[in-house]
Amino acid sequence: METVYRWSKFIAEDRLDEWEHRFISEEISYVVEKSVKRSRWVLSVYTTTEDEAEKLLFRFGGSVDPLAPAQWQPSQGLGEEMLLRVRDSILVTGSENPAVIDRLASESPGRIVLSFPPQLAFGTGGHPTTAGCLRFLADFAKTRRGRLWSVLDLGCGSGILAIAAAKLGATRVVAVENDGMALIYARENAVRHGVADLIDFVEGDAVALMEAETEHPYDLIAANLFSDLLEVLFPRFPAHLAADGELIVSGFLATQADSVSRQAAAAGLPLAATVRRGKWMAGRAPR
Helix, strand or coil: CCCEEEEEEEECHHHHHHHHHHHHHCCCCCEEECCCCCCCEEEEEEECCHHHHHHHHHHHCCEEEEECHHHHCCCCCCCCCCEEEECCCEEEECCCCHHHHHHHHHHCCCCEEEECCCCCCCCCCCCHHHHHHHHHHHHHHHHCCCCCCEEEEECCCCCHHHHHHHHCCCCEEEEEECCHHHHHHHHHHHHHCCCHHHEEEEECCHHHHHHCCCCCCEEEEEEECCHHHHHHHHHHCHHHEEEEEEEEEEEEEHHHHHHHHHHHHHCCCCCCEEEEECCEEEEEEEC
């Protein structure tokens, strides 16, 4: 991997929501963190080119730092403490240590163990939106046991939903992402989990894909995207869903839940269930 660039800016606690809403509305993927000894948060965006980072610097101030691979690639053992149990089907660990993974598998018979160490690509399983989607995915997979079923994962990030679907029995998985760096990780993660031959990774735009006609509707569409993008996509989802298919959506805030629910219902896909983790929401809509 090559050098990446980090744009960052210190943000006061009382302005954090304002900045997060701004970046969410502009579909800018970001990270926020705060040291125990500091009063301010650090808002960061990672880019693959210096030019992208400099554009953020011009717009928002802050600073830009180059990060060599040794500085940003996760080291062995990082993420060991992250452990997520999803229903009785999935266990997600932040460790990539084979001994840890084997131990977890032996301690949790019947569960699929997924290993997603911290990465720059969104989606380790620890994020509330990813966890909510995994919960609904596990529920859906139970209804399809013994049957062939397909999945479209829009905004696949590091590939965790697509990989989980393949491990749960999906026979056709298409994972779409417009971030090339995320797709690099997603493909590598699919290889690590032994399902690379079951997933078609596509670098592209979700809206353009949904505007195209399809001859083979999907049994499940998972869209972990910002609310503004979901609003555009809701009317387009039905044409790509099988007659008895289901939609899983996430990436929207609790304050946006009423609006998202109205948009889903208007598209003929009312949310039958929602789950909230912190300020983030996920929902499912059986057709």
